[in-house]
Amino acid sequence: MEKVLTRNIVPDKGPTDMVAYEANGGYSGLRKAMSGMSPDDCREVVSQSNLRGRGGAGFPTGMKWSFVPMGDKCTPGHKYLVCNADEMEPGTFKDRLLMEYDPHQLIEGMILSAYCIGADLSYIFIRGEYVVAIERLREALAECYAKGYLGENIMGSGYKLDMYVHPSAGRYICGEETALINALEGKRANPRAKPPFPQVSGLWGRPTIVNNVETLCNIPHIIDRGADWFKGLGVGEDAGTKLFGVSGRVKNPGCWELPMGTPVREILENHAGGMQDGLQLKGFLPGGGSTDFLTQDHLDLAMDYNVIGKAGSRMGTGTMIILDDQTCPVGMVLNLIRFFAHESCGFCTPCRDGLPWSRQVLEDIENGRGKAEDLDTLEYQINYIGAIGNTHCALAPGAMEPLQSALKYFREDFERHISGGRCPYHSGVGA
Amino acid sequence: MSDTRIIQTDLSSVLTVEEIAEIDHELVHIPYKSGAAIDALKIVQKARGWVSDECLQAIAKHLEMSSEELEGVATFYNLIYRRPVGDKVILFCDSVSCWINGCDDIKQAISDKLGVDYGETTNDNAYTLLPVPCLGACDRAPVMMVGDELVTNLNNEVVETLFASGKSGGKQ
Numbered sequence: 077m078e079k080v081l082t083r084n085i086v087p088d089k090g091p092t093d094m095v096a097y098e099a100n101g102g103y104s105g106l107r108k109a110m111s112g113m114s115p116d117d118c119r120e121v122v123s124q125s126n127l128r129g130r131g132g133a134g135f136p137t138g139m140k141w142s143f144v145p146m147g148d149k150c151t152p153g154h155k156y157l158v159c160n161a162d163e164m165e166p167g168t169f170k171d172r173l174l175m176e177y178d179p180h181q182l183i184e185g186m187i188l189s190a191y192c193i194g195a196d197l198s199y200i201f202i203r204g205e206y207v208v209a210i211e212r213l214r215e216a217l218a219e220c221y222a223k224g225y226l227g228e229n230i231m232g233s234g235y236k237l238d239m240y241v242h243p244s245a246g247r248y249i250c251g252e253e254t255a256l257i258n259a260l261e262g263k264r265a266n267p268r269a270k271p272p273f274p275q276v277s278g279l280w281g282r283p284t285i286v287n288n289v290e291t292l293c294n295i296p297h298i299i300d301r302g303a304d305w306f307k308g309l310g311v312g313e314d315a316g317t318k319l320f321g322v323s324g325r326v327k328n329p330g331c332w333e334l335p336m337g338t339p340v341r342e343i344l345e346n347h348a349g350g351m352q353d354g355l356q357l358k359g360f361l362p363g364g365g366s367t368d369f370l371t372q373d374h375l376d377l378a379m380d381y382n383v384i385g386k387a388g389s390r391m392g393t394g395t396m397i398i399l400d401d402q403t404c405p406v407g408m409v410l411n412l413i414r415f416f417a418h419e420s421c422g423f424c425t426p427c428r429d430g431l432p433w434s435r436q437v438l439e440d441i442e443n444g445r446g447k448a449e450d451l452d453t454l455e456y457q458i459n460y461i462g463a464i465g466n467t468h469c470a471l472a473p474g475a476m477e478p479l480q481s482a483l484k485y486f487r488e489d490f491e492r493h494i495s496g497g498r499c500p501y502h503s504g505v506g507a
Numbered sequence: 508m509s510d511t512r513i514i515q516t517d518l519s520s521v522l523t524v525e526e527i528a529e530i531d532h533e534l535v536h537i538p539y540k541s542g543a544a545i546d547a548l549k550i551v552q553k554a555r556g557w558v559s560d561e562c563l564q565a566i567a568k569h570l571e572m573s574s575e576e577l578e579g580v581a582t583f584y585n586l587i588y589r590r591p592v593g594d595k596v597i598l599f600c601d602s603v604s605c606w607i608n609g610c611d612d613i614k615q616a617i618s619d620k621l622g623v624d625y626g627e628t629t630n631d632n633a634y635t636l637l638p639v640p641c642l643g644a645c646d647r648a649p650v651m652m653v654g655d656e657l658v659t660n661l662n663n664e665v666v667e668t669l670f671a672s673g674k675s676g677g678k679q
Contacts, residue, residue, distance in 0.1 A: 153640070164641055164643070165604045165641065166602040166640070167602070167603055167641065168643060168645070169643045169644055169645045171643070172643045172644065204549075204586045205586075205598060205639065205642060206643070208657075213594040238536070244545075244586075245548065245584035245587050246587075247584055247586075247640075259545065262541055262542040262543055262544035262545050263544070264579055264580055264581060264583040265583065265584075280539075284617040321645070321646065323607075323645035324604060324608075325607060329647075329648075330646045334568060361603075365603050395645070400607075407606075408603060411601075411602070411603050411606045415602055415603070415640065415641075420641060421583075468609070
């Protein structure tokens with residue numbers, strides 16, 4: 077298969093600098109756009125490509141951009157493009173790879189995306205712990221300014237763009253795009269009410285697009301090689317390639333670029349090497365900590381947004397977390413709920429007070445203090461907290477996804493904790 | 508003489524010239540001074556390790572915002588430290604992939620070795636131990652950061668080697 081996003085990535089060789097990036101065709105997408113394509117032309121190609129956001133929601137990128145007021149329809153002032161490099165979804169480890177080893181690919185994608193929406197300022201909002209990526213992105217930005225790929229009159233086109241790396245000060249909620257915008261404004265990262273959507277009123281009240289790292293990394297290739305080529309990369313219904321990852325107790329955990337629509341089984345068995353010896357697959361979260369469990373009945377599903385959606389989960393970030401038969405499902409869900417309860421921004425009650433309640437019930441069950449009616453309490457919480465519209469943002473409903481599906485698929489395990497008065501996985505006897 | 512005047516006099520010398528210059532540099536692309544709040548907290552923390560009450564008040568004054576508002580910002584973010592920390596902060600990942608791979612036992616080993624639990628600093632001030640959301644290196648779990656360095660594939664031997672000179676623990 078043709079490598080697109082990872083074609084320059086050979087971790088043993090270190091990061092790709094400007095010389096190496098350009099030697100392998102880098103910045104040809106930008107050159108093509110700057111020498112004759114209008115922002116409308118570029119945006120049209122991206123719309124035609126069917127690229128969908130790689131941050132987890134899968135929203136069509138071209139459509140997201142189409143809500144930004146252009147030309148006369150936009151009041152005078154700045155427009156912003158923001159890269160969401162706040163990778164913190166539990167079990168997700170793909171954007172780190174893209175930024176540490178090929179920073180120019182992201183930057184080229186950002187320049188092109190900013191051009192598409194007419195932005196003149198752009199930020200890479202990156203989690204503070206990614207110190208290596210921050211350093212390499214800053215070096216790459218300096219190379220771009222030196223070559224005239226950023227700043228005034230980019231490649232002689234008259235287009236002007238400045239770009240800054242903004243290391244964040246933490247908190248998972250900053251991955252929510254309006255919370256991220258508040259963080260960029262120096263405020264507490266509480267999500268904002270929508271509408272207005274950031275495309276109309278985002279950073280400092282100006283039109284703003286927030287895109288994930290992997291989404292932006294696709295743009296140079298789409299502009300350079302066209303929408304049809306991109307659509308042809310997928311083997312299922314979705315377009316392009318995707319970084320798929322597997323973590324948990326498999327033989328070869330890792331992250332690989334594969335066609336969209338690659339079956340789960342192929343990723344798990346051919347790339348991750350299958351389960352470690354002596355372990356069986358019990359379930360998996362297909363795309364990060366806030367996606368519903370699927371089971372071995374779903375191994376032949378294609379990793380496409382709608383296919384995974386129809387099976388009752390979400391493709392999310394495309395990085396799977398594997399639950400084996402000797403790891404306690406209640407303990408795993410408790411770990412996730414504990415995480416989300418801790419990361420609640422505290423703005424709305426169902427999230428701030430509901431998630432700690434769920435955590436408490438799960439702790440009781442896991443520690444052998446559970447009662448039969450606790451499962452009804454969990455169901456009540458799932459229905460209340462998990463309903464979109466009861467909470468200010470998607471954090472708490474996302475937290476309910478692994479819980480509701482664990483209760484559906486592994487209910488027996490919850491019941492055994494309660495009837496036995498202890499965690500059956502902790503004795504060493506296992507399942 | 509009012510208390511306010513005394514505080515203002517004191518605050519003028521809290522931040523260094525270099526810190527103020529660095530904060531002002533951030534203001535170039537930010538339309539409101541308070542927009543640099545998080546940058547300013549990070550700049551001040553960089554050299555000092557943490558943000559004291561005096562520093563917080565001085566930053567607030569410089570950015571023309573109330574210190575209460577800035578405190579609300581500072582305490583929201585887990586990488587802004589409002590209490591002193593050790594020379595290196597250990598950011599220990601306890602998220603799901605690390606948990607599946609046994610991070611609870613590793614955390615216990617570190618706590619035993621260094622004599623500190625989450626939120627505590629060793630007596631020799633070498634380390635502060637804190638939990639952190641998923642560090643995005645799940646294929647090499649369990650992982651943690653020690654200062655700026657990512658340490659992967661943690662096991663008891665790695666912990667033993669890393670903290671070989673482990674001081675007798677203690678709590679602050």
